[in-house]
Amino acid sequence: MAIRRKKHAGRNPFRGVVDTVSEMNRIADRMTGADGATTVPEQPRGHTDAWTPTTDILAKGSDILIRCELPGVEPGDVDVSLSRGTLTIAGARGTDDEHEDFLVRERAHGQFRREITLPEGVSEDDVEASFHEGVLEVAVRGSVDSTGPARIDVRTKE
Template identity: 50%
Template sequence: MPPKKRTRNPFRGVMDMMSEMNRISDTMANLETGNATQRGFSDAWSPTTDIFARGNNLVIRSELPGASLENVEVTFSHGYLTIAGERNKDDEGVIYYAEERFRGAFRREITLPEGIEDTDIEAKFDDGLLEITVKNGADAEGPAQINVQSKKRRA
């Protein structure tokens, strides 16, 4: 049987500094744990999320590209809204030259205002965007402004 031909990465050296630092960090973490592929909830990635008011409603949008509805779970318990799930590779046979998107388990916990019930929460998932609406969850006055002070004097 002839030796397996190695595929050359045409993007080697082109990736930005942050990608290289992330790769090194992941490699070091894998050396410490001895586990290169599985993530637990303690080290799961957290999806990018926007939280804003639309009228009296609180809206939470999380970007979950590549995740399927079957692998997304939204729960509410003791005032905490939890978005959890998993994004897996579904492209068997593909050779990656650069891979920066997180795969595996994800988890995001958001504290909701007091008095919210599970019946006040509605969730929709379309095209990789999870939108959760919390009825009457927004503060009509908005967030309180906190005065920030410094010990240093200005010149």
């Protein structure tokens, strides 16, 4: 026997879009004021709670390629730096619709930061960055054949 449900005129068209985890996060945000529902002002994001862009790291010939998806980010809002063997990709994605009433908001905005440890001996002359159609590509020239970390044997004491 099939169960038929009555259609309600006021039915939420987004029912089923928000899963249990998203709903729990929404409730937690509402309780802490993170969603702006209370008088607690929204705090700017810092490096510890910045969103992380989707990133692929691959080898192409002797180069390492790092591709970060950054839709909605302007090239001038991206900072790529190299310090002590760590490549840092940082920046911010703004929003033009801050005054909209969102029913569901899943796209991250604000500051982002990604740190990638590169092989030993890479200098800034080995790194080139380009930005095309929302994808940042960083090429680290000649670094695939670099030697990895030295393995240290662990001995037991008697």
